[in-house]
Amino acid sequence: MNQKPNVYQDLFLNHLSLDCVVFGFHDSQLKVLLLRMKRTKDWALPGGFVKPDETFEVAASRVLKERTGLGDIFLKQFKIFSDPLRSQNNPIVSDLEEEKDKGCIEWFHQRFISVGFYALVDFSKAEPTPDFFSDQCSWKALDEVDALMLDHTQILTKALETLRLQLNYQPIGYNLLPDKFTMPELQKLYETILGKELDRRNFQRRMLSYGILNKLEERKTGGAHKSPFLYEFNLGNYQKALQVGLYGGW
């Protein structure tokens, strides 16, 4: 949404949009990237529209490149949101009414069917950048997120549910953790996604049983307590587990 509003109807496919739930892990918290609308100050997921020569995947990559500066992001379609009333009362319209931009108001009055994507990004490398309608683009910890505009709370909730379910049978972490990490850091990532505490020994036993971790000789230094060992992902096994699941195929 970097373009000026009055050219939307020429640039993009009608009544189709995409919304991205961008997750990053920082400070032992799962965070999500949000935009603040200029006038209404509503918070929203980053999103955009689809050009006539784009697939949805290409459009989503373009939008995320604009919002984070990052290319080559781990990005996945997870659901279509097609409630006929979902795009009513779009706060963007109230912004536009002040500008008396009729063509654009009509565009945003359409029924939009939105494709939900979720993305896992390296928090430290992203450079959050607002779009045309927003004055702020920032990371929010999940427990700090209040009601979002339109059905974006529902889209965020569904993305999180998808991620939680995948924790039961697919590996996660490669796009969210630094190259080397400790078992407590990995556990913290799981706990923040699941929203609950896990038993330390059970967690370690289950994680090691998957064969997706290499234990390194090094230990993490600088902490107050006994220095914990560092791990890295075994990328071959990690990729295979992404394909067939953590428990193997038939």
Place this chain on the structure above:
Amino acid sequence: MNQKPNVYQDLFLNHLSLDCVVFGFHDSQLKVLLLRMKRTKDWALPGGFVKPDETFEVAASRVLKERTGLGDIFLKQFKIFSDPLRSQNNPIVSDLEEEKDKGCIEWFHQRFISVGFYALVDFSKAEPTPDFFSDQCSWKALDEVDALMLDHTQILTKALETLRLQLNYQPIGYNLLPDKFTMPELQKLYETILGKELDRRNFQRRMLSYGILNKLEERKTGGAHKSPFLYEFNLGNYQKALQVGLYGGW
């Protein structure tokens, strides 16, 4: 697609469609429901369009009710197909050119973005019914399916991949098998989805370890060999495994 073509543009949302991969299990084979186009005799997946007051889920249920007579079908979105060129050379257009139906030709010349659904249905209860453009609606065993029209082969392949991956961590069979079934019948279902043979003892051990089966006192009668025991799904555990995966949650 029961309506006459010239009313499409008034009834449905532009450039959006859905395609359904309907799986049924019969005669030890995984079968898929296909339509044969009236004039070109191309085979296609059942599909349709979305009305202004429908969600995609409601539209897909309506289409499947029209094609099979069945309501309350196990139906799941699995992917959007949005290649900008995917709906070029639609064989339906050549049918319509003979009828000189200009409004409708324009409709089918649009770029369609299609939402793929897959459905698992009870083969014995479905009543295959052609739509306006087809003269036949029939079940085809997977290994009998030749090239389908447009990108429908790709949609079918992707649905099958999704199903295969889910076999690694989710239960399957409740919508495809009779209420009571034998272990060889269940194994045959897995083999036909996976397209390969499985070891009988490993299969039985792994299936029983999931806790989703109740072994019955009855045996299947009428076969030439020793009568095998009958099983039924333990629906409570089956539903739970659908939610958190066969290996449990964190």
